[in-house]
Amino acid sequence: MMDELELLKKDWQKKDELMPKLSYDEIHKMTWKKSSSIVKWILIISILEFTLPHLLYILPSSRDVLSVYQNNSMSPYFVAMSIFSYSIALYFIFQFYRRYREISVLDNSKNLMRKIIKTRRTVKNYIIFSLSMVLVMVIVIVIGIYLNNDFLSDLDFGEKAKDVSPEKLKLSLMMAVGIVGVLLTFAMGVIYFLLYGLLLRKLKKNYTELRRLEV
Amino acid sequence: MNKELEHQFVTELENNQNIVHKVCSLYTNDRDSHNDLFQEITIQLWKAYPKFRGDSKFSTWMYRVALNTAITLYRKSKKRIRTQDYESVIFKIKADEYDETQEQQLKLMYKAVKQLGDIDKALVFLYLEDKNYGEIAETLGITEVNARVKMNRIKTKLRTILNP
Structure with a gap:
């Protein structure tokens, strides 16, 4: 085997002449192309994850639900919860930015992989946090509907709802909000873990292999 | 810049x-x-x-x-899609420099190297580029001893691929 590897090594050193040759201009053009590395993807996905949930508030339908809360006794809790979740989000963004900046292609392979995984873990924790917040929010809204009797007048259901009894309307509203909320949270979780699972499969495999060596 | x-x-x-x-x-x-x-x-x-x-x-x-x-x-x-006509440069061997057995041997070796995992390939690559174990270890972030151990395992692995 030794001899074969030595033979291979000798041949390898001669391979230079057989390699493709790119011109100065071709290489120059490449320096202006955009990277498509996984670090870039993690950054893009993370920015989306940090911003998308907040864009939800712009949707008219969710604004309606929110206005119910702003109009009644739940309002202070809602404001407190918003402040709480925003400050946590800011903390995560800061943490993410710091870890992201630490990623350097000049590190050795093991460190590079470790830092990428650490950065991703920040986003993962953020996702777990915000998904739990969404669930808490859903529960609060459902309880809110249950406890309040005068909110139905705040919502305009139109002519069709006139024949339905208020209890029934309340119950179906609670069910609808609850089910949609839980399903949405669940779907977001699945999409998220699939996305990252696929993106980082190779990296994780290689990192495990390097780490196993140290045992 | x-x-x-x-x-x-x-x-x-x-x-x-x-x-x-x-x-x-x-x-x-x-x-x-x-x-x-x-x-x-x-x-x-x-x-x-x-x-x-x-x-x-x-x-x-x-x-x-x-x-x-x-x-x-x-x-x-x-x-x-894998292009059929494309032969990776790695398999190109200057035929006139070797006898037939050697050429065959080289082709098999390159094929075996291509089958290795990402990390193993990196070690083999640095080894073929005549880097010492210190440099290999530093590049990958492992100890020199582990780089040697790993390289020996790769050699065994290559042997198994070549002589199944």
């Missing part, structure tokens, strides 16, 4: 491009992927270039960035 730096970088890379091509030929199976990986490595090299102080050789510095990109940063695109 200024024009002079850019010119300096492109010239250095043009002169040392073989290193990158060799990495690409080890880690990809078709021409499109080869070029794709080459481009990504170029982008990573260029991004990191301002930090290159010239305290080591440009080529030494390239090994690390190129391998890190291939092993860690590069995302293989699955859409690519």
